[in-house]
Amino acid sequence: MMRTRPLKVALLGCGVVGSEVARIMTTHADDLAARIGAPVELAGVAVRRPDKVRGGIDPALITTDATALVKRGDIDVVVEVIGGIEPARALITTAFEHGASVVSANKALLAQDGATLYAAAEQHGQDLYYEAAVAGAIPLIRPLRESLAGDKINRVMGIVNGTTNFILDKMDSTGAGYQEALDEATALGYAEADPTADVEGFDAAAKAAILAGIAFHTRVRLDDVYREGMTEVTAADFASARQMGCTIKLLAICERAADGESVTARVHPAMIPLSHPLASVREAYNAVFVEAEAAGQLMFYGPGAGGSPTASAVLGDVVAVCRNRLNEATGPGESAYTQLPVSPMGDVVTRYHISLDVADKPGVLAQVATVFAEHGVSIDTVRQHGRQDGGGEASLVVVTHRAPDAALSGTVEALRKLDTVRGVASIMRVEGE
Amino acid sequence: MMRTRPLKVALLGCGVVGSEVARIMTTHADDLAARIGAPVELAGVAVRRPDKVRGGIDPALITTDATALVKRGDIDVVVEVIGGIEPARALITTAFEHGASVVSANKALLAQDGATLYAAAEQHGQDLYYEAAVAGAIPLIRPLRESLAGDKINRVMGIVNGTTNFILDKMDSTGAGYQEALDEATALGYAEADPTADVEGFDAAAKAAILAGIAFHTRVRLDDVYREGMTEVTAADFASARQMGCTIKLLAICERAADGESVTARVHPAMIPLSHPLASVREAYNAVFVEAEAAGQLMFYGPGAGGSPTASAVLGDVVAVCRNRLNEATGPGESAYTQLPVSPMGDVVTRYHISLDVADKPGVLAQVATVFAEHGVSIDTVRQHGRQDGGGEASLVVVTHRAPDAALSGTVEALRKLDTVRGVASIMRVEGE
The missing domain is CATH 3.30.360.10 (Dihydrodipicolinate Reductase; domain 2)
Known part of the structure; x- marks a missing residue:
């Protein structure tokens, strides 16, 4: 029961990812049609430089007027692989207004203004999919x-x-x-x-x-x-x-x-x-x-990147969005119902690995340990060793137990003020334990 | 715009997985409702032993008559976590006939008779989801x-x-x-x-x-x-x-x-x-x-297993199926359009690691190598070493290049017939290179 009228895809951007999307749509057209339940065709490709040779793409499909392409009204899915904030944002919202769903790989835009895009998609009853925006080909x-x-x-x-x-x-x-x-x-x-x-x-x-x-x-x-x-x-x-x-x-x-x-x-x-x-x-x-x-x-x-892997993620979304259209349905939209606030870094509970250059004399470790205790940070391990050059300096490596990041950075700040601490060589968080 | 009439789930089986499904549906009811767009409720639980204590499940929901439960007509989703071929197969097809979609964790049934189940689902316009059937909680x-x-x-x-x-x-x-x-x-x-x-x-x-x-x-x-x-x-x-x-x-x-x-x-x-x-x-x-x-x-x-991980996979499917119902749509059904035949093991191209016990005398390696050559199997590496016990035996380890499995097993059969080969200690395929 294959539908014969093809679903139409408009491609915005034809660089490393876009050209792979176009290539796979052509070479694997039969597979895509079988999986969607209807043929899918490339209806237009918006680019900045139309004179650049693009192997395999019908030159008649190439346009520099991306806005006109998304406004055509017969487009089912707009694939946005331009990147950046504008004109991508304006093109995506225009696409929704003109009855197209959108598949995007645009992490910057989604991270900065995802809520606006989701709202526009919902208002116009369209899908917004973006598997390719995070970790390339990895289904995530x-x-x-x-x-x-x-x-x-x-x-x-x-x-x-x-x-x-x-x-x-x-x-x-x-x-x-x-x-x-x-x-x-x-x-x-x-x-x-x-x-x-x-x-x-x-x-x-x-x-x-x-x-x-x-x-x-x-x-x-x-x-x-x-x-x-x-x-x-x-x-x-x-x-x-x-x-x-x-x-x-x-x-x-x-x-x-x-x-x-x-x-x-x-x-x-x-x-x-x-x-x-x-x-x-x-x-x-x-x-x-x-x-x-x-x-x-x-x-x-x-x-996590590359033309073909990213195109794989984009096309998985194209198939899903096309299926949704045949069902006259949409997939999951924004789900932000918990409205949980985002806490600042100071509230994060983590562990620190701190390397200190200290004076090589008795009492230094006690001083350092006191600073940690005053900030409520518990020490897991300490390694201390004298320098080979015998210059009166030693190196002290402290690994803490879990504590709020604010307490840890407060500790480091106080350590820097100790006379016996010549310098903080490195600070690194320890995760995954 | 939350729908108020709840979607109804019937649970078939209340063992390690089923009881976790029921528990999470109760404790996380608000989250599930928010994600689906409508509340979801446990409408019945079919078990074999109704007298067994089942913490947290309303005893009024418990029944031993699974068939009557799936025939009720008001069930949206049947969750089948009984396992085995029958009565699971009959219950699933009955569920489809009575207007319910099915979420199953039943790998044996799907592997043996998935096509029948898919056909029944399609005939009645219902969903068949089974994320939990393979690799437990892993989205696959x-x-x-x-x-x-x-x-x-x-x-x-x-x-x-x-x-x-x-x-x-x-x-x-x-x-x-x-x-x-x-x-x-x-x-x-x-x-x-x-x-x-x-x-x-x-x-x-x-x-x-x-x-x-x-x-x-x-x-x-x-x-x-x-x-x-x-x-x-x-x-x-x-x-x-x-x-x-x-x-x-x-x-x-x-x-x-x-x-x-x-x-x-x-x-x-x-x-x-x-x-x-x-x-x-x-x-x-x-x-x-x-x-x-x-x-x-x-x-x-x-x-890959366990009550909670499997329940996670089941509930992900329950959410998807419920969303589909609210959209009056179904998700992807069977996709078997390629009709590619399944070749026998003999056609698989792989590598063998073979350990032989051989007579410790000159010419054995040449004999063995000839057998490989006669079967068209190319040798990658050979390791030969005499036994510590000095009993006139040596051990020979051969790793082949890629060849059809039939050629490899033919080689082993011929090796067994050599007088100088005392025994084939082990044969193992080598993969992932």
């Missing part, structure tokens, strides 16, 4: 918002940026410093010429906002996410991590508070035990670890 | 049939039985033999008193049939799945595996043939490299590795 949005819809998610912790994982994995496996590993990532095409969005954690923070909102059924915006980049992670940090049986990853962590009354979302480098499933995620792979009340511990692993 | 059915609906899956390889993974992990980590590890699994409740279904691979074979059908959009029945158990895996096999940088797992492997014209499904113990993501799956955890044309390599990991 659908499992979180559908498979786990009968469960209570308490924690989502993931490696959601492939560039930084590639750099950190290199540092770990070769002993390279940050700059050397970044240079290799750039040479191999894993890092962009300006790597700021990746290495400073902006990209991961956008994904954390999206994941936290879905996991906890509340609204979390990019501004709510605490963010630290990984540019200051050193080879020495990896050596310290290894002594603790850990490695270092840039993690996006979304948590429900112990009392259940608030949530937190953050991105920062952290030590995790080598035995943790996330520790063995190599190169540019992504993986997201989910803890749910009934399901327990789940992990989703795969390529 | 939905990702395969929805998230990857725009992609082409070439391979699904997984650890889908927690009992056997617990046993093999114990053997690997402690050097224990099979019986010792099984005894520990039994004592800890990971293995049943009669472990046959697990250790002989029947449970995994049912899951392989379900996964292959979904992944390749064709019909694969339990009888189509080649099956070898893991009762003959020895501590010596693990020692051999370690020498190759491998471990041993009981794997369910579903593959599309290189020419794309057929598929295979099989369950057997296999050596996999320690660097493979499946190698680090410990204890009773499950994990499924998926290779798709565009998405690349994905892995899904989590608890």
Whole structure:
């Protein structure tokens, strides 16, 4: 009972992802039709540079007028793979107004203004799907918002940026410093010429906002996410991590508070035990670890970026949206009913690994320990060793028990004021235990 | 815009899984209502022994007449967690006839007769969901049939039985033999008193049939799945595996043939490299590795069994089915349009690791190598070493390149006939490279 009138897809953007979407739609047209229950066809492709050669796409479909394309009125699904805030936002809302559903890979826009998009979709009875916005090809949005819809998610912790994982994995496996590993990532095409969005954690923070909102059924915006980049992670940090049986990853962590009354979302480098499933995620792979009340511990692993993987996620959404249209129905919309507030970083309960350069004389450890006690932070382990150079300095490594981040950073601030503490060599959170 | 008339769920079976489903439906009723868009209530619970105390369930809901319950006509969703073929099959088809959709965790029934159930669901315009039937809480059915609906899956390889993974992990980590590890699994409740279904691979074979059908959009029945158990895996096999940088797992492997014209499904113990993501799956955890044309390599990991994890999967399906009902729509049904045939095990292309006890004299290796060559099987590596006991015997370990399983088993048969081959100590396939 295949419908013969095809569903029409408009593609906004024809770069690495868009061209793969177009290619697969052509080469796998029969499979897509069988799975949807109706043929699906590419009805138009909006690009900035129409003169660029685009293999396999009928030139008659190419336009530079994206607005006119989404306003055509006969489009069933708009695939937005332009990225950035504008014109993507205006095009998506225009698409809804003109009776199209939207599949987007735009993490920045969804993290900054997801609520507006959801509201526009609902107002016009359209779907908004965005599996490709977080962790590329890895099915994650659908499992979180559908498979786990009968469960209570308490924690989502993931490696959601492939560039930084590639750099950190290199540092770990070769002993390279940050700059050397970044240079290799750039040479191999894993890092962009300006790597700021990746290495400073902006990209991961956008994904954390999206994941936290879905996991906890509340609204979390990019501004709510605490963010630290990984540019200051050193080879020495990896050596310290290894002594603790850990490695270092840039993690996006979304948590429900112990009392259940608030949530937190953050991105920062952290030590995790080598035995943790996330520790063995190599190169540019992504993986997201989910803890749910009934399901327990789940992990989703795969390529987090790239044209083909992202196109796979986009096309899975296209199939779902097309099926919904044939059913004259829509899939799940925004679910923000819990209205849980997002707490600041100071409220996050975590552990610190702190390396101090201290004067090598009696009483220093007692002084340091007193500062921790005054801030209500309990110490788990201390390692102390004199410097090889005999310059009267020693190194002190303290690992704390779990405490509020505010107490931990207050402790560090007080330690810096001690005469006997010459410097704080590094501070890193410890997760996943 | 919450609908006030509740959706009604009938629960068939109230054991480890069913009681968890009932408990979560009660304790998390508000969350479920918010996510569905309407309240959902437990309308009846069919059990065999009504006198057994069931904490938290209103005794008025308990019945021994499952058929009458599914025939009531006001039931929206029937949750079938009885297991086995009958009466589960009759109850499910009766449920469809009386206007209810079905959520099932019944792998045996789905593997044996999924097509009949799908046809009945479609005939009556009802949903058949079964996320819990494979790999417990791990979202797997939905990702395969929805998230990857725009992609082409070439391979699904997984650890889908927690009992056997617990046993093999114990053997690997402690050097224990099979019986010792099984005894520990039994004592800890990971293995049943009669472990046959697990250790002989029947449970995994049912899951392989379900996964292959979904992944390749064709019909694969339990009888189509080649099956070898893991009762003959020895501590010596693990020692051999370690020498190759491998471990041993009981794997369910579903593959599309290189020419794309057929598929295979099989369950057997296999050596996999320690660097493979499946190698680090410990204890009773499950994990499924998926290779798709565009998405690349994905892995899904989590608890494969247990009351709460399975209930999580069941309730995710209940939420989806309830949403579909409010939309007056149904989710994806059977997708078997490719009609790809299932090839026999002999056509599977794989590698063998073979340990032979041979006479310790010149010319044996040449004889053995000739047998491989005669069967068109190319040798990758050979290791030969004399026995410590000096009894005139040596041990020969041969690892082959990839070849059809029929050629490999023909080779082994011929080797057994050589005078100089005293015995074939072990044969194991090598996967994941």
